[in-house]
Amino acid sequence: xxxxxxxxxxxxxxxxxxxxxxxxxxxxxxxxxxxxxxxxxxxxxxxxxxxxxxxxxxxxxxxxxxxxxxxxxxxxxxxxxxxxxxxxxxxxxxxxxxxxxxxxxxxxxxxxxxxxxxxxxxxxxxxxxxxxxxxxxxxxxxxxxxxxxxxxxxxxxxxxxxxxxxxxxxxxxxxxxxxxxxxxxxxxxxxxxxxxxxxxxxxxxxxxxxxxxxxxxxxxxxxxxxxxxxxxxxxxxxxxxxxxxxxxxxxxxxxxxxxxxxxxxxxxxxxxxxxxxxxxxxxxxxxxxxxxxxxxxxxxxxxxxxxxxxxxxxxxxxxxxxxxxxxxxxxxxxxxxxxxxxxxxxxxxxxxxxxxxxxxxxxxxxxxxxxxxxxxxxxxxxxxxxxxxxxxxxxxxxxxxxxx
Numbered sequence: 290x291x292x293x294x295x296x297x298x299x300x301x302x303x304x305x306x307x308x309x310x311x312x313x314x315x316x317x318x319x320x321x322x323x324x325x326x327x328x329x330x331x332x333x334x335x336x337x338x339x340x341x342x343x344x345x346x347x348x349x350x351x352x353x354x355x356x357x358x359x360x361x362x363x364x365x366x367x368x369x370x371x372x373x374x375x376x377x378x379x380x381x382x383x384x385x386x387x388x389x390x391x392x393x394x395x396x397x398x399x400x401x402x403x404x405x406x407x408x409x410x411x412x413x414x415x416x417x418x419x420x421x422x423x424x425x426x427x428x429x430x431x432x433x434x435x436x437x438x439x440x441x442x443x444x445x446x447x448x449x450x451x452x453x454x455x456x457x458x459x460x461x462x463x464x465x466x467x468x469x470x471x472x473x474x475x476x477x478x479x480x481x482x483x484x485x486x487x488x489x490x491x492x493x494x495x496x497x498x499x500x501x502x503x504x505x506x507x508x509x510x511x512x513x514x515x516x517x518x519x520x521x522x523x524x525x526x527x528x529x530x531x532x533x534x535x536x537x538x539x540x541x542x543x544x545x546x547x548x549x550x551x552x553x554x555x556x557x558x559x560x561x562x563x564x565x566x567x568x569x570x571x572x573x574x575x576x577x578x579x580x581x582x583x584x585x586x587x588x589x590x591x592x593x594x595x596x597x598x599x600x601x602x603x604x605x606x607x608x609x610x611x612x613x614x615x616x617x618x619x620x621x622x623x624x625x626x627x628x629x630x631x632x633x634x635x636x637x638x639x640x641x642x643x644x645x646x647x648x649x650x651x652x653x654x655x656x657x658x659x660x661x662x663x664x665x666x667x668x669x670x671x672x673x674x675x676x677x678x679x680x681x682x683x684x685x686x687x688x689x690x691x692x693x
Contacts, residue, residue, distance in 0.1 A: 346450025346498035349424045349443055351531045354515050360437050361429035361551040362530035363542040369421035371537055373583035378420060380586040380647055382412035419448055429551055430511055437551035439505035441512050450498025457495035476510050477517050534580050540589070542579040546596065549574040562615045563624050567593070570637050574598040581641065589643040592629070597636045620648030 355362055367374045424445035429437040446453075461480050464473055474481050476494075483506075484491040492509045494501045501512045530543040544552040549571040557564030571577060575598040581591030612625045622645035631638040 342451050342455070344451065345447040346454075348422055348447050349426060349445030349499045351426065354426050354428050354441070354443050354512060355530055356515055358430045359428055359530055360431045360545040360548040361427070361440075361543075361555070363427040363540075363555060365423070365425040365540055367421055367423040367539065368537075369418060371539070371583070373537075373585055374421065374539065375414075375417055376586045377583055377646070378417050379412050382416060384647075386412075422447060427555065428512075429548075430508070431548075437548050437554075439503055439508045440555070441508040442502045443512065444500040444502065445498070447498070453495050453500055454498055476513050479513050479517075481506065481509055481513075529576075532578070535582055537582050538580045538591070539583045540579075540581040540591070542577070544577045546575045547598070549577045549595065549598070552577040552579070560615075562613060566613055566624075567626075570595055570639075574636055575634075579641075581643070583646070587644060587647045589641075589646055591641045593626075593637070593639040593641055594632070594635055595637040596634055617645070617648050621645055622648060 351362070351364060367378065369375070424443075426443040426445070428441050428443070429439070430441075432438040457480060460482070461473070464480075473483070479494050479496055481492060481494045484493050490504065492503050492506050494509050494513060496513055496516045499516065501509055501516075503509050503512070530545065532543070534541055542552060542555070553564060553568045553571045555564075557568065575596030577593075577595050579591065579593045581589045584590055610627055612623055615622045615624070622643065625642040625644070627640045627642075629638045629640045
């Protein structure tokens with residue numbers, strides 16, 4: 290038998306790949322590992338995102354919204370370390386619980402016990418720390434004519450600052466997705482939103498973790514420009530609107546020289562009865578400074594100082610020594626005024642005491658009854674109540690029938 294024409298025998302060796310079941314098991318294990326890694330990554334991202342949301346953002350600093358063109362400044366600062374502020378917030382939370390209990394009167398009897406477990410208690414320090422601190426800032430800039438321009442409100446809630454950033458970014462993404470340009474525009478990379486209707490137009494923006502609100506678009510643009518400048522830039526030109534004051538002051542108001550009317554307008558809008566009473570003191574005055582410290586849940590003490598202006602002083606401050614009471618639905622708010630020693634260059638210096646703060650907060654500033662009149666000279670004498678309107682008769686007599 291001839292073998293020369295046969296192909297050479299190959300010496301290569303072949304290893305079996307294994308049964309198909311083994312290959313499928315390796316694939317499933319790989320997919321399971323990838324899925325577990327993805328889940329762990331999502332969990333880590335969720336924890337990091339939640340921690341970022343709960344991390345307090347920096348509180349708004351006063352000088353960031355004040356520059357050389359600012360003619361009016363006011364702020365409300367509720368600090369977590371202030372005992373009076375904590376008691377004030379605790380009372381407000383307790384009152385909110387009482388309102389919730391009143392609105393839950395329809396809860397069935399068996400469930401009332403469960404409902405009371407979370408409401409019949411005092412607000413804890415942890416709940417108060419979730420709210421504080423709070424910073425509200427109002428400013429007005431001089432316009433081209435030198436008059437005070439529209440009011441700008443800055444809101445800083447460090448505990449919710451990152452939430453504001455998230456909502457602003459989400460709203461911007463939705464607006465771009467819908468290609469809607471009617472309700473927003475951009476300035477310095479910040480979204481400016483038009484809020485409300487045509488009659489009561491409102492503009493707003495989120496700059497960093499702070500919220501800006503105004504009824505005028507240019508006020509928002511100006512606020513973004515001021516918050517966008519680097520720290521320290523322009524601080525040497527800041528007017529003395531944010532001068533030193535008591536460290537525990539909750540409320541502070543100041544107007545530049547020649548703009549006392551700007552302070553009077555804001556006071557009249559916030560507390561009409563008190564603003565109308567002190568407006569004559571500010572007529573043609575110079576700079577105005579007002580501050581107050583919260584003493585417990587129901588008392589605010591402070592000072593009002595008015596500098597001399599170009600014109601002579603109008604009324605004598607001694608005529609304004611006394612009290613005025615503003616009735617509210619569930620209590621009265623009493624303003625007491627007393628002259629104190631004046632510093633050189635001051636027209637008036639008054640000590641202020643406002644009692645009934647808790648009642649005022651319950652109903653809000655809109656609950657004040659706008660009663661005209663001056664602060665009467667006799668301390669402790671309440672303002673006269675307006676006459677009650679005549680009550681309609683309970684029933685009208687039957688009409689007389691005409692005779693035959």
